[in-house]
Amino acid sequence: MSRPTPTTMTVRLSGPLSDFVAANVGEHGAYENVSEYVRDLIRRDKERQEAEAFERLKAELAGAYSAPESSYKPLTATDVIARNRAR
Known part of the structure; x- marks a missing residue:
């Protein structure tokens, strides 16, 4: 796969x-350069x-699994x- x-x-x-960016870059910052900081x-x-998105999916699934089986339809x-599509 090509990049x-x-x-x-x-x-x-x-x-x-x-x-703020300058304080986080360079000798005393957590990043060597601005590009590294922005990528992070x-x-x-x-x-x-x-x-x-994963939390929303888990909440949707939790609701579906907690619904009574009688509410399911094929x-x-x-x-x-x-x-x-209607949503």
Whole structure:
């Protein structure tokens, strides 16, 4: 599997945001450079979003499993697709 071509992005920060980034990069910061810091922030945000989606799925499944069996009804794949498109 080939890796995607890296994308270069330009971000402008000033004032407190710039100062905050500068404090976290370099000799006394947790990151060697700004790119490393930004990549880590993006990875963390991606992980947070994935965790939130997983929690929503778990809550949906918990509700489904706690419903009385009498509330279940047979559905075809077409029924499920139509129901999900309607949401």
